Amino acid sequence: MVNDGAPDMEVVAQVLGGDGEAFGILIRRYEPGLLRFATRMLGNPDAAADAVAESLVRAYRHLAQCRDPGRLRSWLYRITGNRCRSHLARRHTNDISLSDAPPLADGSDTWAVLERSEQVALVERALAALPAEKREAFVLKHVEGMSYEEMATVTGARIPTLKMRVHRAREALLAALEEVVR
Amino acid sequence: MSPIDPRLQEALDGERDPGDLPADLREAHARLIAATQMLKATPPVSVAWRVMAEIRENPGRVQSDGPARRLIRWLGRPRAFTVRLRPVWTLALAAGLVTVLLLPWSNGGPTPGVAQGIASFVGHFPGARSVEVVGSFNDWSRGTLHLNDDNGDGIWHAKAVLPAGQHEYMFVVDGERWVPDPLAGRYVDDGFGAGQQNSLLIVRPVSSQP
Numbered sequence: 083m084v085n086d087g088a089p090d091m092e093v094v095a096q097v098l099g100g101d102g103e104a105f106g107i108l109i110r111r112y113e114p115g116l117l118r119f120a121t122r123m124l125g126n127p128d129a130a131a132d133a134v135a136e137s138l139v140r141a142y143r144h145l146a147q148c149r150d151p152g153r154l155r156s157w158l159y160r161i162t163g164n165r166c167r168s169h170l171a172r173r174h175t176n177d178i179s180l181s182d183a184p185p186l187a188d189g190s191d192t193w194a195v196l197e198r199s200e201q202v203a204l205v206e207r208a209l210a211a212l213p214a215e216k217r218e219a220f221v222l223k224h225v226e227g228m229s230y231e232e233m234a235t236v237t238g239a240r241i242p243t244l245k246m247r248v249h250r251a252r253e254a255l256l257a258a259l260e261e262v263v264r
Numbered sequence: 265m266s267p268i269d270p271r272l273q274e275a276l277d278g279e280r281d282p283g284d285l286p287a288d289l290r291e292a293h294a295r296l297i298a299a300t301q302m303l304k305a306t307p308p309v310s311v312a313w314r315v316m317a318e319i320r321e322n323p324g325r326v327q328s329d330g331p332a333r334r335l336i337r338w339l340g341r342p343r344a345f346t347v348r349l350r351p352v353w354t355l356a357l358a359a360g361l362v363t364v365l366l367l368p369w370s371n372g373g374p375t376p377g378v379a380q381g382i383a384s385f386v387g388h389f390p391g392a393r394s395v396e397v398v399g400s401f402n403d404w405s406r407g408t409l410h411l412n413d414d415n416g417d418g419i420w421h422a423k424a425v426l427p428a429g430q431h432e433y434m435f436v437v438d439g440e441r442w443v444p445d446p447l448a449g450r451y452v453d454d455g456f457g458a459g460q461q462n463s464l465l466i467v468r469p470v471s472s473q474p
Contacts, residue, residue: 098405102319109315114306121307135311139318146404147454149442205299224276224300245277252276252296253268259295 086110094151097142105142112155113138115226116162122221123166125210133169137162156235159226163218163236170214208258212251215239219247220255268292357386357419376425381467383426385411385435387445390418392437399433399465401426406436428469432462 084096086107096104113134120130120137141148141161148157209217222228222236223244230241237244272289274280282293376382385397395411401424402408411420432452434442444451448463 103316105319106312106316109312113310113312117307117309117311118304122303127307127309130307131309131311135314135318138311138315142315142319144404146398150440202302202305205302208299209303221303225303248277249268249273252273255299256268256292256296259299 089152090154091151094145094148094154097145102142105145108154108158109138112158115155116158119159119221119226120162120166122209122225123163123214123218124169125206129169130166133165134162137165140165153232153235156232159222159228159236160238166218167214204259205255208255211258212254216247216251216254219244220251223248376470379428379469380425381428381469382423383431383465383467384421384423385409385433385445386419386421386447387411387435388419389413389435389437392418392420394438395420396436396439397422397424397433398436398442399431399462401431401433406439411435426465426467428467431465431467433465434462 083101084092084104084107088096088107090108090111093104093107097108116134116137117130120133121127124130124133137158141158148154150157209220212220218237219233219239222233223230228236230244233239233244234241239247269289271280271285272292275282275285275289275293276296282290285293387395389395392413395413396406397409397411398404398406409422409424411422413420432454434444436442444461445463448465450464450466451461452464454462
């Protein structure tokens with residue numbers, strides 16, 4: 083029996099040993115980040131939840147194929163990213179619609195919160211306008227806090243390519259933010 | 265959209281202290297950092313119950329059978345004869361393989377059933393301490409199919425009775441390095457994105473052998 087603080091490798095071994103319930107530890111550990119990532123990629127919380135749920139089930143079914151359980155996080159993000167790309171491909175566009183943009187601010191009606199909500203919506207619109215591959219690179223780097231090496235593992239792209247995508251995404255976001263300031 | 269000053273990119277990549285930037289770049293840096301902070305809120309939903317419900321409905325697929333169960337299953341299958349030929353590294357190796365493949369299996373080797381065939385795995389891994397095969401036929405579980413290099417020449421080989429049909433597989437070298445079979449000739453995307461490929465093996469049933 084492993085506890086919630088056990089390293090990924092121990093939990094994976096436990097699951098592969100037949101304790102399917104132990105997979106719940108991994109879900110609790112990585113679900114928030116995966117949902118955040120998928121929501122930013124798809125712009126729709128419901129679609130993101132579906133993508134993450136499908137990805138986690140797929141990860142469970144293929145857990146024995148995880149070649150390095152010590153890097154489970156990268157593997158889960160890779161599966162989820164792949165799922166998101168499939169979802170976007172089915173929509174025939176890599177851009178997410180503004181109406182899909184998820185509300186992130188809380189329900190308070192103070193002016194400060196409303197102002198922040200507008201700012202959040204602005205940033206989300208700017209992010210949504212990016213091509214999917216640049217959006218993915220930006221989110222992995224700045225929202226999920228990954229290194230370029232880990233991003234390469236997740237996306238399969240080369241590090242110089244990822245750096246270029248992140249740089250272009252920053253330029254686009256900064257330009258969008260400055261447009262509003264003017 | 266105009267290019268950002270490289271110094272700002274460096275600061276955002278953690279390669280430069282933002283405090284060293286000129287005032288206008290410091291402001292842009294702060295604006296982008298603030299924007300990214302806004303994107304870090306986690307959606308207040310959970311899919312844990314959906315995933316666990318799906319797993320509980322069908323909990324067995326991730327589990328690999330134990331050695332005893334695999335042995336019983338293997339023993340319970342009918343046996344027949346077939347050989348799968350593979351490309352070889354050198355003519356000498358080819359000759360050796362042909363010799364091995366032409367040996368009658370009735371001399372103590374495994375005998376596949378009608379819907380089975382024998383797969384030969386060969387890999388050139390000089391200096392390796394261990395080489396094994398994982399694939400769709402053993403639930404990608406390690407410890408079930410080891411290759412041998414009895415004469416220490418770096419050429420590892422093994423045979424296994426497998427169900428006829430298509431199988432995906434990889435070599436695991438020294439217990440940690442997963443590599444596709446360079447001699448497989450056919451490969452297939454592993455389905456997890458990132459362009460990783462599994463080797464593809466097609467086992468012919470004994471009934472198709474001349």
